[in-house]
Amino acid sequence: MSGLKVTVGKISFDRPGIVASGIMDETGDTMVRMLRSGAGAVVSKSVGSNPNPGHRNPNFTEVPCGCINAMGLPNPGIDAFAEEMEVAVKEGPIIGSVYGSSPGEFAELAGKMEDYGACAVELNLSCPHAKGYGMEVGTDPKMVGTIVKAVKDAVKVPVWVKLTPNTHILQDIGRSVEEAGGDAIVAINTLKAMVIVPEFGKPLLSNKVCGLSGKCIKPIGVRAVWDLHNAVSIPIVGVGGIYDHRDALEYIMAGASAFQLGSAVLTEGVDVFEKINRGLEAFMEEYGYGSIEEMRGVAHE
Ligand code: RRO
Numbered sequence: 001m002s003g004l005k006v007t008v009g010k011i012s013f014d015r016p017g018i019v020a021s022g023i024m025d026e027t028g029d030t031m032v033r034m035l036r037s038g039a040g041a042v043v044s045k046s047v048g049s050n051p052n053p054g055h056r057n058p059n060f061t062e063v064p065c066g067c068i069n070a071m072g073l074p075n076p077g078i079d080a081f082a083e084e085m086e087v088a089v090k091e092g093p094i095i096g097s098v099y100g101s102s103p104g105e106f107a108e109l110a111g112k113m114e115d116y117g118a119c120a121v122e123l124n125l126s127c128p129h130a131k132g133y134g135m136e137v138g139t140d141p142k143m144v145g146t147i148v149k150a151v152k153d154a155v156k157v158p159v160w161v162k163l164t165p166n167t168h169i170l171q172d173i174g175r176s177v178e179e180a181g182g183d184a185i186v187a188i189n190t191l192k193a194m195v196i197v198p199e200f201g202k203p204l205l206s207n208k209v210c211g212l213s214g215k216c217i218k219p220i221g222v223r224a225v226w227d228l229h230n231a232v233s234i235p236i237v238g239v240g241g242i243y244d245h246r247d248a249l250e251y252i253m254a255g256a257s258a259f260q261l262g263s264a265v266l267t268e269g270v271d272v273f274e275k276i277n278r279g280l281e282a283f284m285e286e287y288g289y290g291s292i293e294e295m296r297g298v299a300h301e
Pocket residue numbers: 022046069070071072073074124126127128134189190211212
């Protein structure tokens with residue numbers, strides 16, 4: 001599988017598909033299972049300073065062509081997460097996702113993830129429905145730059161920054177990440193959305209506003225990666241609606257160095273990574289590509 005090896009800045013992965021934050025990544029055991037199922041790395045569930053139960057049910061459902069969620073950042077808090085990381089990092093590369101409301105909080109959380117053995121940290125600047133967190137701090141380019149700089153000053157591991165598509169200034173935000181020293185951009189998180197049940201006369205999810213993921217968001221994600229490729233030189237990791245190797249190729253050809261899967265793991269099962277790996281190898285052989293890197297950004301040429 002050497003043709004599937006990818007490099008994102010300073011880190012290399014044997015396989016290009018990474019488990020996106022929020023799926024099969026809340027415990028050490030599930031992260032290990034994903035690494036054994038063909039994923040090149042796993043991004044942990046986003047973890048904050050304190051335990052958080054998240055939003056009450058209903059907080060997730062499938063919709064035509066995708067899923068909606070408003071989990072509400074459920075997590076045990078950074079200190080309790082140490083024991084999950086201890087199990088997971090022995091098996092392979094784990095990227096520690098963190099969320100905070102200030103540069104100092106992000107820096108402290110990232111430092112702990114580094115201590116736990118994360119090979120990189122991913123800053124969640126993009127959750128679409130978290131008051132005071134996520135895209136509320138991640139759509140202000142100045143604030144994004146300040147957060148990234150604070151984290152860069154606090155850790156040695158690469159700093160990845162997950163951005164939201166819920167903005168018309170994505171390229172400006174991407175440039176802020178790059179100028180502040182960010183090592184990679186991850187695009188995209190879910191789209192701000194809502195589902196109403198006519199019989200109830202109310203929004204379906206308890207939080208009302210939710211995030212849309214799955215097949216229906218792929219064209220938006222591919223366009224976001226395309227735009228970022230035109231704006232920055234740091235690596236981009238593509239995510240949003242990838243279900244098979246052709247979806248992954250769209251992101252790679254738009255400019256992504258690697259890609260992440262979220263909703264597809266839920267609906268297709270954990271074998272989806274191996275299926276994509278085999279599909280990519282067959283495609284590369286048929287079309288004469290020797291590596292993922294050779295295909296990166298070719299749609300721009
Ligand atoms: O936990 C969530 O509700 C959540 C997060 Br942290 C995120 O980044 N994106 C999303 O759709 N849901």
